[in-house]
Amino acid sequence: MAPVNADINVNGNGAFILAKKGLPEIVENEKFTQGYSYEILLDTANFLLSKIKVRPRIGVICGSGMGSYWKDGSLAENIEDAECIPYEDIPNFPVSTVEGHHGKLVFGKIEGVPVVAMQGRFHYYEGYPLWKCCLPVRVMKLLGVDTLIATNAAGGLNPNYNIGDLMIVKDHINMMGFAGNNPLHGPNDDRFGPRFPPMNKAYNYEFRKIAKEVAKELEIENIVREGVYTCLGGPNFETVAELNMLKMVGVDAVGMSTVHEVITARHCDMNVFALSLITNECIASYDQSGEANHEEVLDVGKVRQDILRKFVSRLVERFTQLGGSHEK
Numbered sequence: 001m002a003p004v005n006a007d008i009n010v011n012g013n014g015a016f017i018l019a020k021k022g023l024p025e026i027v028e029n030e031k032f033t034q035g036y037s038y039e040i041l042l043d044t045a046n047f048l049l050s051k052i053k054v055r056p057r058i059g060v061i062c063g064s065g066m067g068s069y070w071k072d073g074s075l076a077e078n079i080e081d082a083e084c085i086p087y088e089d090i091p092n093f094p095v096s097t098v099e100g101h102h103g104k105l106v107f108g109k110i111e112g113v114p115v116v117a118m119q120g121r122f123h124y125y126e127g128y129p130l131w132k133c134c135l136p137v138r139v140m141k142l143l144g145v146d147t148l149i150a151t152n153a154a155g156g157l158n159p160n161y162n163i164g165d166l167m168i169v170k171d172h173i174n175m176m177g178f179a180g181n182n183p184l185h186g187p188n189d190d191r192f193g194p195r196f197p198p199m200n201k202a203y204n205y206e207f208r209k210i211a212k213e214v215a216k217e218l219e220i221e222n223i224v225r226e227g228v229y230t231c232l233g234g235p236n237f238e239t240v241a242e243l244n245m246l247k248m249v250g251v252d253a254v255g256m257s258t259v260h261e262v263i264t265a266r267h268c269d270m271n272v273f274a275l276s277l278i279t280n281e282c283i284a285s286y287d288q289s290g291e292a293n294h295e296e297v298l299d300v301g302k303v304r305q306d307i308l309r310k311f312v313s314r315l316v317e318r319f320t321q322l323g324g325s326h327e328k
């Protein structure tokens with residue numbers, strides 16, 4: 001794991017606190033997508049550390065409709081000793097504006113492993129620049145998270161996929177990046193990671209292997225796939241011509257998130273696993289009836305919540321057992 005250039009101390013109340021040191025601040029400037037400085041995000045991390053009992057090791061981002069599992073009563077069933085912090089109470093955090101994204105950080109333990117779950121993520125189409133959509137990933141890193149599990153709802157473009165399938169993300173195509181929109185755009189702060197991060201091993205090979213083993217153990221291998229994801233800016237779903245173009249370049253599932261989060265996580269040397277829930281069939285023919293809609297996306301999330309919970313819990317346990325020495 002790349003060192004974050006911060007000392008970790010314990011304050012008088014027994015809470016963890018990160019000490020600021022090092023390079024000068026980069027001034028926030030949304031227009032030029034420079035993002036928040038390292039120091040500003042340390043303030044956010046220190047605020048969270050002053051509130052929580054555990055230091056999370058794994059971060060989970062809940063996709064559309066999947067956060068509902070983590071809500072209220074059912075959250076407590078899975079995340080032990082849950083501590084919920086609404087986004088609006090967290091300094092420098094954006095707020096969730098999309099149905100199916102509740103807007104809370106949930107700290108606690110899954111299978112004894114300290115975790116933080118984002119019950120609601122931020123999307124570009126909500127009006128946030130990409131760096132801001134990914135701000136929580138950097139905060140997670142400062143909190144001590146070394147592994148990111150990102151989940152999302154996506155349209156199935158691969159004709160062999162069915163609604164309700166789970167796609168282990170093998171790779172992505174950064175369509176927004178092709179147009180110059182990247183969460184790392186702007187001055188680089190080496191304390192987070194290098195100016196030119198590699199991306200050929202973005203999705204951890206060992207994690208993907210484990211996920212396929214776990215799928216067998218849970219007897220869900222018939223609904224588990226592995227494929228290539230792409231993120232478009234949204235909020236509209238795709239045209240037939242767009243979908244056919246994406247199919248031609250090798251995309252299996254289409255969504256509106258995850259890619260920029262993964263880039264940010266890999267930039268600061270986190271290990272990454274991502275999972276797409278196929279919530280709808282991409283309509284890639286003019287003869288086909290029906291239209292994509294957000295309600296269907298949320299409904300499929302509800303139907304699959306139990307399987308997702310079991311799958312993600314087992315992955316948290318197994319990824320942690322792997323330790324830090326594996327090939328990324």
Ligand SMILES: O=P(O)(O)O[C@@H]1C[C@H](O)[C@@H](CO)O1
Nearest residue numbers: 063064152153256257294297
């Ligand atoms: O947050 P995710 O990527 O799971 O959400 C997807 C993309 C849109 O936000 C929404 C469309 O229904 O689902």
Ligand SMILES: Nc1nc2[nH]cnc2c(=O)[nH]1
Nearest residue numbers: 153154155254255256292
């Ligand atoms: N872009 C996109 N995002 C989605 N999220 C869930 N389904 C879809 C889809 O079909 N397209």
